[in-house]
Amino acid sequence: MANAVTSVVAVGTADVDRCDCNVIHEDIVAQVREKMPGDDILLDLADLFKVFSDSTRVRILCALQHSEMCVCDIAFLLGMTKSAISHQLRALRQTRLVKHRRDGKVVYYSLDDEHVSNIFEQGLIHICE
Amino acid sequence: MANAVTSVVAVGTADVDRCDCNVIHEDIVAQVREKMPGDDILLDLADLFKVFSDSTRVRILCALQHSEMCVCDIAFLLGMTKSAISHQLRALRQTRLVKHRRDGKVVYYSLDDEHVSNIFEQGLIHICE
DNA sequence: GGAACAATTGAACAGTTGCGCAACCATTGT
DNA sequence: ACAATGGTTGCGCAACTGTTCAATTGTTCC
Numbered sequence: 020m021a022n023a024v025t026s027v028v029a030v031g032t033a034d035v036d037r038c039d040c041n042v043i044h045e046d047i048v049a050q051v052r053e054k055m056p057g058d059d060i061l062l063d064l065a066d067l068f069k070v071f072s073d074s075t076r077v078r079i080l081c082a083l084q085h086s087e088m089c090v091c092d093i094a095f096l097l098g099m100t101k102s103a104i105s106h107q108l109r110a111l112r113q114t115r116l117v118k119h120r121r122d123g124k125v126v127y128y129s130l131d132d133e134h135v136s137n138i139f140e141q142g143l144i145h146i147c148e
Numbered sequence: 149m150a151n152a153v154t155s156v157v158a159v160g161t162a163d164v165d166r167c168d169c170n171v172i173h174e175d176i177v178a179q180v181r182e183k184m185p186g187d188d189i190l191l192d193l194a195d196l197f198k199v200f201s202d203s204t205r206v207r208i209l210c211a212l213q214h215s216e217m218c219v220c221d222i223a224f225l226l227g228m229t230k231s232a233i234s235h236q237l238r239a240l241r242q243t244r245l246v247k248h249r250r251d252g253k254v255v256y257y258s259l260d261d262e263h264v265s266n267i268f269e270q271g272l273i274h275i276c277e
Numbered sequence: 278g279g280a281a282c283a284a285t286t287g288a289a290c291a292g293t294t295g296c297g298c299a300a301c302c303a304t305t306g307t
Numbered sequence: 308a309c310a311a312t313g314g315t316t317g318c319g320c321a322a323c324t325g326t327t328c329a330a331t332t333g334t335t336c337c
Contacts, residue, residue: 040220040230042254042313048225051214056272061206064271068200073325077194078187085180090284091169096177100168103326105285124283124334125171134274141270142193143185145263171283202295219314232296234315253304253313 070114071138075099076107080135083117087129199243200267204228205236209264212246216258 055061071077078097082088088096094104108128111117118131184190200206207226211217217225223233237257240246247260 040224040313042218042220043224044218044221047215047217048221051211051217052225054214055207055210058203058207060272060275061210062203063275064268065201065203065206067271067274068197068206071197072194072201074187074191074194075325077190077197078184081184081190082180085183086176088176088180089171089173091171092173092177095169095172096181100327101284102168102286102328106325109285121284121334124281126284132274134270134277138267138270138274139193141263141267142196143189145196145261145267146189146192148263169283204295229297230314231298231316235296238315250304250314253311255314 067114070110070116071142073107075103076111077139079104079107079111080116080130081139083128083130084136084139087127089125089127091125093128196243199239199245200271202236204232205240206268208233208236208240209245209259210268212257212259213265213268216256218254218256220254222257 071080075097079093082093082096090101090104090108093108094101097104108117108119112119116130116132116135117128119126119128121127200209204226208222211222211225219230219233219237222237223230226233237246237248241248245259245261245264246257248255248257250256
């Protein structure tokens with residue numbers, strides 16, 4: 020298209036080299052770039068979804084939606100070692116998705132975020148489309 | 149607690165060995181197990197979020213929310229090589245999140261799922277809590 | 278204090294992931 | 308037919324991830 024050709028001239032050679040491209044719809048790219056959130060936000064967004072990208076963590080969060088539980092309970096429920104569960108709980112703790120309280124030797128975990136349910140729900144809607 | 153002690157007896161030694169646990173609130177675990185979705189569904193859910201767990205894929209999807217784009221456009225917008233973009237578009241294609249149409253030598257990509265916006269939105273709400 | 282035990286942690290290992298490179302395929306124009 | 312070009316793909320590398328094992332911490336009970 021003529022549009023694309025003029026774009027090539029407009030963006031300059033240096034920029035084109037960086038992405039190894041020649042055909043660029045400059046106007047569309049400019050529009051989209053303006054509307055997109057900043058890279059830092061999108062990186063945080065990816066990091067958030069990264070927490071939900073492991074089935075062990077998903078199962079832990081799903082379990083905690085129904086009840087507070089200790090590490091032993093979760094390990095038994097999922098058929099995994101306490102160590103494995105504890106490692107994942109650490110990740111969930113660091114991202115502020117779960118909180119914990121100690122009662123003697125036992126540590127109880129529970130959800131610390133009301134958004135988790137909503138995010139899960141949207142995901143499930145997609146799964147069962 | 150007395151409750152926990154009785155649980156140990158109830159669940160049996162073999163099951164406990166599997167998770168290296170002694171203190172188990174059997175009633176709670178049973179309740180939660182009943183309410184939880186099947187492991188296959190939760191695995192699919194994790195796989196779905198895995199797609200959103202990379203910032204490159206997130207940026208691509210975010211861009212396509214605003215306009216259909218060719219590979220060159222996306223590569224230029226994100227400052228990456230066509231190869232890198234194409235690799236990620238493949239993943240998005242396989243999970244049915246984007247569709248593509250060919251116009252001559254140029255391949256245009258666009259969103260193929262109305263749920264993406266909703267999932268992103270829930271994530272963003274959490275980010276900006 | 279010391280035994281028992283829930284939980285955490287660090288190191289190590291296997292498996293996975295994202296990207297660049299080079300080769301390739303698909304389409305257009307001459 | 309051939310060159311040019313947008314896009315795809317297989318391979319390899321470096322970085323990362325999840326689990327296990329062993330050692331450690333924190334707490335309770337005697």
